[in-house]
Every structure is written in C-alpha cells, then in structure tokens.
Amino acid sequence: MTDLSRLSINQETVKQWSLPELTEGCVKAGIDKVGLWRAPVQEYGVERTAQLLADAGISVTSLCRGGFFTALDPAERARALDDNRAAIDEAAALSTDTLVLVSGGLPAGSRDLHGARERIAEALAELGPYGQERGVRLAIEPLHPMFASDRCVVSTLSQALDIAERFPAEQVGVVVDTYHIWWDDQAAAQIARAGAGGRIHSFQLADWITPLPAGVLVGRGQLGDGSVDFRAFREMVEAAGFTGPIEVEIFNEDLWARDGAEVLAEVAARYVEHAC
Template sequence: MNRFALNQATTKGWPLPELARECAAAGVAGAGLWREDVQAYGPAATAALMRDCGVAVTSLCRGGFFERPDWWDDNRRALDEAATVGAPVLVLVCGGLPPGSRDLDGARGRVADALGALAPYALERGVRLAVEPLHPMFCSDRCVVSSLRQALDLAAPHPSAAVGVVVDTYHVWWDDEVWTQIERAGRADRIACFQVADWVTPLPAGVLLGRGLPGAGCVDLRRFREAVDAAGYAGPVEVEVFDAALWARPGRSVLHEAIAAYRTHVA
C-alpha cells in the first residue's frame, strides 16, 4: 500500500476534499490529480488540502495536445500548476493530427519540437514532462505517440530529469516490444509514471471508457509491475480507470474496490 495511488480519473466527479480525506483515512499515500479539478479548486488551495491530509500529489494530468494553437501557453500554465500542487510529473497526451491533416510524420516532429521548447522550463519548475504513449486507435485525435519505443525516442535528446515517459498498461499491453522497452526506459532513468488499468472487451461505444479495475480484463498487470520494478522504478502505482459505471458510484466505494483489486492483481 505504500505505492498504491488513486488517479482522480477513476473517481471522476468525486469532490477533491472528499477524495483527499478518504484517501488519508484509507492509508493511501498518493493521488494523481487532473487539471480541471485543480483549477476549479485553486492550485494553492489544492496544495494546502493535500498537504493537510498527508496525501502526496503523484502526477498532474495533463499537458500536451501540441497540435492546438495555444499549446505553448497552456503547457507552461500546466507546469506552473504542477509545481504549485507539488506534482513531480506532468503527464503529456501529445495530441493528434491537426484538422484536415494527414501528415503523421509532421505531427510527430511537432511533438519533438515542443518537448525541446518546454524541457528547459520544466527543469526550472522542477517538474518532469512525462510522454504518455496511447493505444494506436487514438493516433488521429489524441496522441500520435503510439508505443513506448516512440516515447523513449522523443525523450532521449533531453535530460532524464526533464523528460520521461509514462508506462500505462491500458495503452501498451498489446506491444510485443514493451518488455525490452521497459528495460531500456529503466537503463535511461526515463520511467516517470506508472499507471495500471485493465483492458475489457467488448469495448463500449466510447472506446476511451473501455477500461476496468485490475483483474477485470486480460492484462497481466503483475508482470508489468514486476517489469518496472526490475527496471529500477520504485515510485507510485496509479490506478487510473475511465469507466462510466465506476463514475456513477460513490467515490469511497470505488476507492476501496480499487485498493482490493490492486492488492490482488498488481502488488
């Protein structure tokens, strides 16, 4: 339990003060937060709340979307927010193709350029940019970075303290290179964040919500946890599940089910 962290997406809609208090009561040491909620509550107030409850902010989601015209200002704001709440990691969903574009190479080049521009400011703010590869089905509209290998290639030109990667089981479990790429990430000290969710089929109409708590699907989550451990990662393990059925339930109930699933299928 010293590594379990609740990602706020798993209990979407749960008021931040309740999340913080219930995590503390359950012995949960960390939580990954989302910018919309942090902005609504106020970054400074969020920092004070989490500090008073004794719950560390393990990550802030999300920056990126580099195809958008305002990406520069928005990502600098995101780094400022992460620094204020004490999040060591800003998770990047790097964005899809611009409207009307078919230039995938150009879009990936834009991600590389954006990382180069943001890395110095990330170092200044003491927040690590974490490139998250998303499943290839999200390539057109959410993230042109589709594999851990691609994410590591993008991170490689920059100091590991500035740019790392996210290992999210939901997005990379299918990749036959993932185990060697996790080893590579460990050698380069690039694993900035580790998130777990299961892959549940049949996928719903809203594909993004086709996730389950650990043990609900087909992913060998313990193998992933053992792999990142062997690669030298000793940080938080965030349970991050997008699931409308979970969101309709009381947050406290979901938190305790997530803890039980983590203990059984991940720890």
C-alpha cells in the same frame, strides 16, 4: 490490508468525488498519494488544492495533462506552449515532479504522422528547460493506437522514447500505462530501455476490457476484470529500476456511478490481489 504504500489513486478513477471528498476518502483508506487533473484542480483552486492535500499528508504523484502539441497553425501552437507552461507552474504549485503529456493527434485534414511527431519534439525542446527549472519532468504518455488520429500520435513506448531521448531525462521521460501498451510484444524491451535511461516518470494501471464503448475513451476496466497481467508489468518496471508510485487511473462509467468509497476500497483490494 497488505501494504498500500506505493498505491496512488488518480482522481479520475473516482471522479464522482470532489477534491475534499477524495482527500477524506484517501485518508480513511490509508492511501497517501493521488494523481490529479488540471480541470478539477483549477475549479477548486490550485493553491487551495495544494493546501488541502498537504494538510492531510497526501502527496501528488502526477498532474494530467499537458500536451496537444501537434497543431500546424502558429497561433495555435503558441497557445499550446503557453498552456503547457501554465500546466508546469500548476504541477510545481502542487509539489508534483511529473506532468503527464497527451501529445496530440493529427490536425484536421492531415495524414502526416511523422510531421506531427516532430512537432511534439519541437515543443518539448522549448518546454523541457522551463519544467526543469521548476522541478517538473514532462512525461510522454504513449496512448493506445486507437487514439492515434484524434488524441495522440505517439502510440508505443518505442515511439515515446525515440522522442524523449533527444532530451535530458530530468526534462523528458515517459508514462508506462498498462492500458495503452499491454498488447505490445515490444513493451518489455522498451520498459527496460526506459528504465536504463531513468525515464520511467510514471507507472499507471488500468485493465483492458471489451466490448469498447462508442468513442472508446471511457472503456477502461477495474484491475482484474480484463486482459492485463499487472504483476508481469510491475515486475518489468521494477526490474528496470523503477521504485516510484503505482497510480491507478480508470475511466469507467460504471465505477463513476457507484459510491466513491466503495470504488476506492475495491481498487485497493484489486491492487493487492493483482499487482502486489
């Protein structure tokens, strides 16, 4: 097997697995990094998860997710800030330096994208220092424009950097996820911009396949099955100075229906074939 030293498996890629199964599966496959999600970690227990992974020699490359900063209602905004402080605490407990943010869509009835983006910046001004004190960087993930109304008004790396650059890079950076930005002819220039500022806090891979399923959330493709040129993206982030983990995060019903170990082996093989 070619070198898997930079490969990280996001747990949603094999979400049919419990945390102990994920841990055991990664050890067997020679993979020593995972990306985690808050809900399954909370269910298993944050400290217990941290111990499980530490005992197995597995590190956590990112925690998903904070965010949802765009509410107009003050009470709802306060709750979101509280929840994000808890997410930062959880990230610190898991010894990961990166909390991935899904920043939030338009509030019901609103058509004000600019206002929503400004509320994201306001939230980051409060959360950035809290994260820095705990060694956790906030990583704005631009989501594909098809999610702009309901999940994330930040649709491009350019928009994400326009917000992130208002803060120190130790507090706020971006996620470069191929699934969300593969179509954008500005991506190369924006990756260079992000790298120059030390703001590539996470690099994630998933392929773009069609037809999209209803709701479009779980239509991501296994590496190599779709339109994304992974090697080109890897070259872009490395040319921009990024040498961190490469996290594979695929939401796909077909992968979830299969044996986890088989999926993990396929991901590793595809990673070597398409991204190394």
